[in-house]
Amino acid sequence: MSHLFDPLTIRRQIFANRVFVSPMCEYSSDDGFANDWHLVHLGSRAVGGAGLVLTEATAVSAEGRISPQDLGIWKDDHIDFLSRIVRFIHEQGSVAGMQLAHAGRKASTYRPWSGNGAVPVANGGWPDVLAPSAVAFADNYPMPQALTLDGIARVTNAFVDAARRAHQAGFRVIELHAAHGYLLHEFLSPLSNQRQDHYGGSFENRTRLLREVVQAVRRVWPEAAPLFVRISATDWVEGGWDIEQSVELARHLKLLGVDFIDCSTGGNAAQAKIPVGPGYQVPFAERIRRDAGILTGAVGLITEPSQAEHIVSSGQADAVLLARELLRDPYFPLRAARELGQEIGWPAQYLRAGPNTTIPR
Template identity: 65%
Template sequence: MSKLFSPLTLRSVTLANRIAVAPMCQYSAQDGFANDWHLVHLGGRAVGGAGLVIFEASAVLPQGRISPQDLGIWKDEHIAPLRRITHFIEQQGAVAGIQLAHAGRKASVWRPWEEKQGRVEPEQGGWQTEGPSAIPFDASYTIPTALTADGIKIVVKAFADAAVRAHKAGFKVVEIHAAHGYLLHQFLSPISNHRTDQYGGSFENRTRLVLEVVAAVRQVWPEELPLLVRVSATDWIEGGWNADETVALSRLLSKAGVDLVDVSSGGNIAADIPVGPGYQTQFAARVRNEADIPSGAVGMITDAIQAEHVLRTEQADLVLLARELLRDPYWPLHAAEALKDVTSWPPQYMRATSRTSRQRPTVDYSEK
């Protein structure tokens, strides 16, 4: 058996393989509600054989959305449409996860494909953004309001409340988004965090909010279910958040009840990033081997042999794919063939594969 198609157990949850759908914003919701696009997009990746399907960054507060069209989980009404999708994903033998997020100073911007770019003004449906300090991401973004101590408490509670809703919606995995220049990453990085209170300055202070969010979520998230955190390992710029700090934070996350660190990079400031195949796996390897916690590798992993190599060389325990799964929702099925391994296919698709492939259980899709 290949490493890629071996199971991975985190607490009581066992993934059928080590392929995860990385969270990818679809910018297709209204008032935070999931709809048919999300069902087809996410459900299709479960049909395609991924072991873990992580929903896009879902805002824990309305002002935490990146765009007005982001998915949300800040109110109970969001639960039912999410539950419809998690149910379908489970029927395909995959595990449904959700990324809980707050965009901070990078909120209230136009969708990537819109003619307009940068900040969405209040009269256009935008809002005042929040951050650790009153420093905008760049000149095209809103200058954020520095969060007060009370505002920080609201954010922490919002993450915990969102985790409760996630459980009710049928998710078995929760990931806290502390990467890509969004709010929790903004607190981690000296570039965006110029505070002089207990949330700024030292490493201990800059990591305080992330650890408070983890503690609050772990308190309400069932003990038997895994908790992940996504981090940006480095800002790729002198004086920013760096890989050594990521390893130190990962040790603290492990002690706080986090089960896997999903290791990405960048996003907090424009930087010269040496992008290339597997350019971030070095950081996942450091987290896994120096912080003694399972890690996930992500970033330009496109080939089955490449993904297998990442796992076999013990750089990571899980491989997350993003753009490659947009190009090919059935990448896991093709990867099994490339590795001469066996994976399961839905019965409706069995005529398209060899007889050695396993057939998934038949599902009754009739309305009850």
Template identity: 55%
Template sequence: MSQLFSHYAIGRLNLANRIVIAPMCQYSADEGKATSWHQIHLGHLALSGASLLIVEATAVAPEGRISPRDLGLWDDETGQALAEVVNNVRRHSSMALGIQLAHAGRKASTRVPWEGGDNISPDQGGWQTLAPSALPFAQTDHPPSAMTDADIEELKADFVAAALRAQRIGFNLIELHAAHGYLLHQFLSPLSNRRTDQYGGSLENRLRLTLEVFQAVRAAVASDIPVGVRISGSDWVEGGWDIRQSIALTKALQASGCDYIHVSSGGLSPRQTIPVGPGYQVPFARQIKEATGMNTIAVGLITEPEQAEAIVATGDADMIALARAVLYDPRWPWHAAAKLGAKVDGPKQYWRCEPHSVKDLFNKE
């Protein structure tokens, strides 16, 4: 039996297989509101046969957007627009839906990637960004403002308010974004956090904000909604965030009731040197799982069914996440099931598409 297509549970959420669709920014929102693009994008991914689809990084405040086109969940308008998309997707798919809540910090206020992705300063139509310390991501960026105690309290309240909106919309899972050089990651890494108060300096202090945000969200939402965290296992820069600190963070989150860790890497510094290759981030997930026993999701150039099967079967991670690979091939789970001799969920309207060489691919119960 394929381990990739075996059942798994994250907290009280039961999943049909170990395939997750990772959050992927679409830069297609209208003042934070989901649009018809999200309807199309999420709709076809929800027919893919994966067990869990996590919606892209969704800003908890307007100034937390990476770009002006980022999805948001900071008021009733943004909540209603996303609820309409989710409700339409659910009419045609039983796939579990999660959402990643985020704040970009000093990496906010940028142009969309296909327009270069450069920082937009306030005098060019952007906005003043926030960070743990007044250190820009790139030397040419407009410097962020170091967050005050009041800013930090407001941030925690914003995460809680967005999480409660996500719960009302009906999301099955909530993920907090503490990876890729965004705000929570900026507090974690000594490269971006030069504070001298309770949120900076020692590892214990640098973990504090991520833990406080997690604890506040966990306490606010229903116990049957799993809450996890996406982290970068390493900054890939000497003297930066690394796997040792990632394990310490995971243990602290675990003690606070965290349901899973989604392990990525990088994104904090332009000086990063990443040895990109097939499954290059999987060792981070393996080390975290071995050290903590936490439910882990591995991501990063996982492209082949046999590769994904091996990651789960050997215990390197409990689940695998697909990003670019599933954009390129939105039926990746179907094709993996066919290769591995497994069954997969698919809409009854498509059951007739089975190739002659593949029999009984779809669950038809």
């Protein structure tokens, strides 16, 4: 019997199944606004049957964008079009979630198909690239300014305001992006955090900003709604952030009201050697789930229905997040259900293409 298509309840939110759309930057916004591309891109994956559709990393402040074309939620004007996307996703029986992000020292860089490294101000980049410490990610990346204490407070407030706007837009899940070498991860990792104050040094100090953001967001985010955090469970570099610290962090986050840890890795060290292969990050989700007693999501080279099924049914993770396979096939969940012999509802409009046994959504 398949468990991939078992519903999952977190707080008062029910997810129809455990195939989630992993956040994917589309680099297709002007001034942070969502547009028809986002509606069709995210909407297609809801039509395809995913239990949760997460937006790409959505910038909580303009200077926190990765590229000039990032999606954003730093002003109220952003809400209107986002709410249209949310409505469509919910009409398909899926759940809309938003990943909130600040790019830290990896801000003001080219989108992948336009170049590499820092975007000069003349080409739409910005000078106020912020990080825990003035340490650049790589030679061709911006040299960041170390955040002042006031600046850190502004970052926390930006996450809170963004969470409030996400709620107004109708999103039912927030995922805080604390992975892939962006600002919150930069504070966690000794590779990027060389501060001497109470935000640097010890584990307690390096985790302080993320804990503060979680607490502040939880105060404005509805009690009934799930809060996810994506972490990089390891930097894959000796002396960097690692799985032991991730387990400890997850224990703390759980006590602060985080419901689900989305377990990715890497992104904070240009020189890291990562043993990429099918399901290579699954053991991190399994370890954190077991040792911190919190729900986890597994992500990374999950491409086959039987593989996804095994991860969930063997208790390695509570859900799987798929990125590239869902670009190749937005209908992966419908296909997976068919392959696994599981009945799931097809959109009424597509019923004649579905298996005989399907019931309309």
